[in-house]
Amino acid sequence: MQKNLKYPLLLLSVTIVCACSSGSDEDKNLASTHPKLEKQLDRDTANMSMRNEEYEDLYQRYRITTEEYENSGNYNVKNMFRGKLAPAxxxxxxxxxxxxxxxxxxxxxxxxxxxxxTVVTIGCGTACQQHFIVDRENGKIVEKIQGSAGARFSKNSRIFILNPPDSTINYNECQDCKPQAYELVDGKLQAIK
Structure with a gap:
C-alpha cells in the first residue's frame, strides 16, 4: 500500500512547492501586471467621504419626514398575533x-x-431588493415591493419605509433610491402622502 501512495504524495508535494514559490514577488499586484488597468484605476478611483454634504438638505428632509411618520404613534399596532405561525x-x-x-x-x-x-427581503441584483410581506395567520403573500436601498419596518408599526434615508446617497442622481413611506392597510401597502 505504501508503494501505491509514494507517487501521488510526491506529485502533491511538488505541486505545493511550486504554488507557494510562484507568489514570491510581493510588490506585484493585478494592476501592476496590466498597465492599461493600472492607468484606468488611477483615473477612476474615487475618494469620496461617507457623508455627502452637497445633498445634506435633501437627506435631512427625507430623514425628518420619515421620523415624523415613525414617531407619530398614528401607525402603532394594538394587537399582536400570538397564534401558530403559518408557513408561506x-x-x-x-x-x-x-x-x-x-x-x-x-x-x-x-x-x-x-x-x-413577516417581511422577507431577497436580493435581486446590485442595488435591488424584493420585499415579500407574508400574513402569518394564513401564510398568504399579501404584497411584494421592490426597492434599491433596503427597507425599515417594525413589528409594532404599520409603517413600511422603502429606501430609508441614507446620508451617503445622492438622491438627485438615484431616482430609484428616494425614500417612500407606506402604511399597511388590510394587508395592502398604501403610499402615505
Missing part, C-alpha cells in the same frame, strides 16, 4: 416558487412587521 403559501404569489428556499429561511424570523406579518 406558495400558491398565493406567482414568484413564491422561484424564491421558495429564501422565503422559508426568511420566515424563521417570525413576526417582524405590523403585528402579524
Amino acid at each position: 403559501d406558495e400558491a398565493s404569489h406567482s414568484d413564491a416558487r422561484t424564491y421558495q428556499t429564501a422565503l422559508r429561511e426568511g420566515m424563521a424570523q417570525g413576526v417582524n412587521f405590523a403585528g402579524k406579518y
Whole structure:
C-alpha cells in the first residue's frame, strides 16, 4: 500500500512547492501586471467621504419626514398575533416558487412587521431588493415591493419605509433610491402622502 501512495504524495508535494514559490514577488499586484488597468484605476478611483454634504438638505428632509411618520404613534399596532405561525403559501404569489428556499429561511424570523406579518427581503441584483410581506395567520403573500436601498419596518408599526434615508446617497442622481413611506392597510401597502 505504501508503494501505491509514494507517487501521488510526491506529485502533491511538488505541486505545493511550486504554488507557494510562484507568489514570491510581493510588490506585484493585478494592476501592476496590466498597465492599461493600472492607468484606468488611477483615473477612476474615487475618494469620496461617507457623508455627502452637497445633498445634506435633501437627506435631512427625507430623514425628518420619515421620523415624523415613525414617531407619530398614528401607525402603532394594538394587537399582536400570538397564534401558530403559518408557513408561506406558495400558491398565493406567482414568484413564491422561484424564491421558495429564501422565503422559508426568511420566515424563521417570525413576526417582524405590523403585528402579524413577516417581511422577507431577497436580493435581486446590485442595488435591488424584493420585499415579500407574508400574513402569518394564513401564510398568504399579501404584497411584494421592490426597492434599491433596503427597507425599515417594525413589528409594532404599520409603517413600511422603502429606501430609508441614507446620508451617503445622492438622491438627485438615484431616482430609484428616494425614500417612500407606506402604511399597511388590510394587508395592502398604501403610499402615505
